[in-house]
Amino acid sequence: DGGITQSPKYLFRKEGQNVTLSCEQNLNHDAMYWYRQDPGQGLRLIYYSQIVNDFQKGDIAEGYSVSREKKESFPLTVTSAQKNPTAFYLCASKDIDGYTFGSGTRLTVV
């Protein structure tokens, strides 16, 4: 089945740690996106990538980093510079028919 796979589903981070969230797609989509979801705030764009080896900051990129070395993969690293990382993170890809979202990773700082 074609789709987007995010892993892990749940992730716990200690203060000062960097963690990486995985996003893989087999839809052959060029564009990929990372969103952060907090209660009552909708989805906010962190980073996006239109093609391999290219990515752009979204609205809330501070404290995050990404890479796009392969078309099917767009990992997100939450660095220690992100002061409030507890949230639900969603990865998406896009083609001419619209956006497809993964099932998300819930990150909690412990």
Added chain:
Amino acid sequence: QQQVKQSPQSLIVQKGGISIINCAYENTAFDYFPWYQQFPGKGPALLIAIRPDVSEKKEGRFTISFNKSAKQFSLHIMDSQPGDSATYFCAAKALSGGYNKLIFGAGTRLAVHP
């Protein structure tokens, strides 16, 4: 100008009733308006979408009404069912820096009571 304002924040409807969620935008460059449905612990899934050259689009029990002059659009769920209980997001697409970006509303949590 990039915001999409969504209301209400939460909505309770009896089974068989009509659920109505409203969104408003400012940027006249928006050219695509989708609605997403999200169940707890899952990613949003596209429900229905409309472009500004159409005033209404219907798919089964779901209808989008679009008012270009007022810069408003709404989702109507007819004969609401308990299985429709979810969070609904409106969104609008804008061109920014040469890339398409989706701008999301804050979401509406719908509860349909049997």
